[in-house]
Amino acid sequence: MKLGIFTAAVVMLASAVSAESAGELHEKQLNAIDANNDGFLSKDEFNAFSDYAFQEMDEDKNGTLGLEEAKPFLDIKQFQNVDQNNDDLISRAEYNAQMNADFSSADQDGNGQLD
Ligand SMILES: [Ca+2]
Ligand SMILES: [Ca+2]
Numbered sequence: 001m002k003l004g005i006f007t008a009a010v011v012m013l014a015s016a017v018s019a020e021s022a023g024e025l026h027e028k029q030l031n032a033i034d035a036n037n038d039g040f041l042s043k044d045e046f047n048a049f050s051d052y053a054f055q056e057m058d059e060d061k062n063g064t065l066g067l068e069e070a071k072p073f074l075d076i077k078q079f080q081n082v083d084q085n086n087d088d089l090i091s092r093a094e095y096n097a098q099m100n101a102d103f104s105s106a107d108q109d110g111n112g113q114l115d
């Protein structure tokens, strides 16, 4: 999977469970995202993970991601791509738009699931 902000969100999740080894980490990430453990990532599961990731990254809980909040997960180029109106904040709408675009581009056969 070649994903943009979704990858950043997974990195966030990885850092949240940083005590684990790389192998266990991978397993844990997948289990955390694939809620029903069927080995596929549905749009619902993706959305739930997307919500969770945003809330985790939004440290001051003001509903937007500033440069400082996003910096551990996104480089400046990625940040600017997501920040469509160039106000140096990633709004929830901008974040959701990017996550949806990432999901669509990863879901190459268009069946609404990632595997
Ligand atoms: Ca699933
Ligand atoms: Ca914030």
Ligand SMILES: [Ca+2]
Binding pocket: 083, 084, 085, 086, 087, 088, 089, 090, 091, 094
């Ligand atoms: Ca913005």
